[in-house]
Amino acid sequence: MRLKLLPNRRQGTQSATADVGPPGARYVARMPQSLASGARIPYTACPLCALTELRQVRVDSCATHPLYDPRIPAEMRWMQCLGCWHIFTEGYFTPAACEVLFSRTNTNQQVGHDFERQRPVSARIVEKVLPWAQDGAWLDVGCGNGSLLFTAQEYGFSAVGTDLRAGNVETLKKCGIDGLCVDLLSLDAPETFRVISMADVLEHMPFPKAGLAHARTLLKPDGVVFLSMPNLDCIPWKLLDGQKQNPYWGELEHYHNFGRRRLYALLEETGFRPVRYGISERYRVCMEVIAQRM
Numbered sequence: 001m002r003l004k005l006l007p008n009r010r011q012g013t014q015s016a017t018a019d020v021g022p023p024g025a026r027y028v029a030r031m032p033q034s035l036a037s038g039a040r041i042p043y044t045a046c047p048l049c050a051l052t053e054l055r056q057v058r059v060d061s062c063a064t065h066p067l068y069d070p071r072i073p074a075e076m077r078w079m080q081c082l083g084c085w086h087i088f089t090e091g092y093f094t095p096a097a098c099e100v101l102f103s104r105t106n107t108n109q110q111v112g113h114d115f116e117r118q119r120p121v122s123a124r125i126v127e128k129v130l131p132w133a134q135d136g137a138w139l140d141v142g143c144g145n146g147s148l149l150f151t152a153q154e155y156g157f158s159a160v161g162t163d164l165r166a167g168n169v170e171t172l173k174k175c176g177i178d179g180l181c182v183d184l185l186s187l188d189a190p191e192t193f194r195v196i197s198m199a200d201v202l203e204h205m206p207f208p209k210a211g212l213a214h215a216r217t218l219l220k221p222d223g224v225v226f227l228s229m230p231n232l233d234c235i236p237w238k239l240l241d242g243q244k245q246n247p248y249w250g251e252l253e254h255y256h257n258f259g260r261r262r263l264y265a266l267l268e269e270t271g272f273r274p275v276r277y278g279i280s281e282r283y284r285v286c287m288e289v290i291a292q293r294m
């Protein structure tokens with residue numbers, strides 16, 4: 001499957017421009033010498049509902065994160081919107097900071113990592129989707145180790161992946177799966193996909209509402225999105241907080257901590273109807289939600 005890109009986007013520049021900025025904004029990548037002038041672009045309003053009344057709720061450290069680089073500030077400030085109660089970091093990374101972050105890859109994000117053990121985990125995801133889609137094109141956004149794409153193809157879908165790490169996309173192509181090193185907002189393929197999976201992706205996007213809205217345009221009218229991310233509305237999340245063991249307050253690459261309630265509201269705001277809730281086997285205290293295009 002050949003996919004087109006929107007004219008103001010270019011393949012291969014992704015590592016530094018990953019969904020950065022509001023829709024339409026563009027930034028020029030440059031190699032960072034120092035990020036002293038600020039690694040984050042502050043949110044001046046809630047990234048979901050645009051309300052400007054915000055409060056700081058926590059300050060945590062990402063210094064022990066495996067991808068931490070001393071050029072990036074170790075402090076993570078978490079804000080809350082006083083309108084929709086969404087929780088998010090004080091800002092999202094500049095292109096220069098993204099360049100630093102994306103220069104390294106966690107082992108478990110590399111295509112082919114642990115592929116035999118990942119296969120049954122991915123199969124259970126595909127099987128959760130099957131009641132709503134049995135064939136057609138499946139786009140996996142941020143395909144990471146590629147396992148979900150390998151498995152979707154095995155089940156008869158036509159699999160396409162995007163990833164922000166160029167090396168991953170090259171490996172994916174060598175495995176025989178179409179891949180693009182672009183962000184979701186770059187794809188120009190209206191009503192193409194039966195399924196778009198964004199497994200542990202939305203919380204990495206500076207503006208997830210724009211991402212979901214764009215995903216909707218890429219879906220066929222009867223298409224579905226599969227989403228997974230941590231769920232702060234669940235009791236295990238609060239237990240981890242109580243033990244001071246909750247990894248997500250120091251998760252360097254996350255900009256958002258969603259709960260089920262806010263995610264469901266966001267889905268409805270962007271033209272989706274949630275049809276299935278489940279929990280994730282991939283990461284701790286994560287939820288999996290399937291939502292149908294309305």
Ligand SMILES: [Zn+2]
Pocket residue numbers: 046047048049050051081082083084085086
């Ligand atoms: Zn809000």
